[in-house]
Amino acid sequence: MAATAFPYWLWIKGLSRVPVSVAGTMALAEPVTATLLGVLLLGESLTVVAAAGVCLVVLGLLAMGRVSG
Secondary structure (H helix, E strand, C coil), X not given: CHHHHHHHHHHHHHHCCCCXXXXXXXXXXXXXXXXXXXXXXXXXXXXXXXXXXXXXXXXXXXXXXXXXX
């Protein structure tokens, strides 16, 4: 249980210390990070649909950065 609770505690503490715009962007990037870590560290296969989803999320994050920056 501690292996799950401690990272979530760190995540919540980190989110409480950053602006809302940064926290929102980080929350949207979380599935991409999880997907890439699964592929790189656990040897999971990256399907075409998952790769397209990662690309769409990254493009969306980049577009958000251009609009707000």
